[in-house]
Amino acid sequence: MRPLWIVAAGIGVLVALPAQAQKSSADAIAEYRKMLEDGNPADLFEAKGEALWKQKRGPKNASLEQCDLGKGAGVVKGAFVELPRYFADTGKVQDLESRLVTCMATLQGFNAEEIAKTPFGRGEQDNVTALATYVAAASRGLRFNLPQLHAEERRMYEIGKRVFYFRGGPYDFSCASCHGEDGKRIRLQDLPNLNKNPGDGIGFAAWPAYRVSNGQMWGMQLRLNDCYRQQRFPYPGFGSEATIAVSTYMGVNAKGAESIAPSIKR
């Protein structure tokens, strides 16, 4: 049961609405998010992800409960806010989604290349998104703190910075074209400045997210994929080095920012 004063405040907001014809879309979206806080559809993906984590699946009929997301086999809480990071067994810096695919391959016997080639929202790729949502949710409220001790982690940050500023394509855009300054918008959409810490729950600290406009759950890989589409670039491979490098860049820049993932977006 919610306290009566919240209900009263809610009515107050509704009554006040017509007087605020010029209310910014950011305010409207923030209000909408507030209303959905108790019922973010991402919860359904989180629950699905948790079930998938524990379920024996794949050619090896095994669960993912022994998956090492960076904090030891089976440790889920706190893993999200330290990814991407270096993994000795693959010899690579991996983000959450590519690491989940590694675990699905090694523990469950799935074909990692097949999953990487599967379009977003289909088959095992849809399961990766649910799993990522579950893992991210276990770190909700924790602060980003990506490790930068291994040389490869520091190299990937440096590569990611260069990927972030890489201009190309018919529009000459880079990530920085839209996300390199404070207080900018495209149409009415606020754009986080991602060359530094954009603050709690913003940018890298907000994905995976449920998108109200298309009713889809998006992980960071799909978020980046659609950025590159709108950047008029060719198609980034799922888990490709550029996507993980730029994620490392954003994740390290977000040091200390609170994760609100899985969040809800327009």
Place this chain on the structure above:
Amino acid sequence: MTVMLIHHPTKIAAVITLAAAISSCSTLPSSGELDQQAVATMKASFRDQGIAKVDRLNQDLGQRACSSAMAPSDEVAKRIESESVATIKWPAGGRYLGDWREGEKLAQNGRGMTWTDASAAPKDNGANCYNCHQIDKKEISFGTIGPSLWNYGKLRGVKDVTDAAAAPIVQYTWGKLYNSKAYAACSNMPRFGHMGLLDEDQLRHLMALLLDPKSPVNQ
């Protein structure tokens, strides 16, 4: 780091790889080497999809020089600008202005050139203007990456676009739309003419939206 070696060596090749990694543990590759690695990473990470081919990652001088938080040197910026000026194709017959109504439609249209678009032909492209600019004040959904263009012609004193006094601003505006890098080497704005995004008539319509005294922009 050597502890890792003791715990995990499997094959000689792996040891050599690890040793190589460890030797660079304290020092990163040089900035120049990282630049080269980043370009290689980009090339290896993308594939063709629809009209969006990987050759879109082949950078020209301006794209390469403006791919950093640091602006290029004055010398390089000047070279980009002068080379960009040389690319500007001036409109046939000296006709600079089209119909501002068509210009407004193009300015509203943010479509084109993505891998989900079927064609890269100018007729299938929008001009994306409102994504980044305020233009007609009646449109409240505008972006702020570029400056406001409200009263663009009026503020610059354009009363008659055929008047010789208006020629410099008319020509500058055409050049800016055609190749924005002619006047600012690292401009955020796409090069609508030079990159074949819009054709001459579409550019004329945008010119009219900005400069025609009858355009709602100049009221």
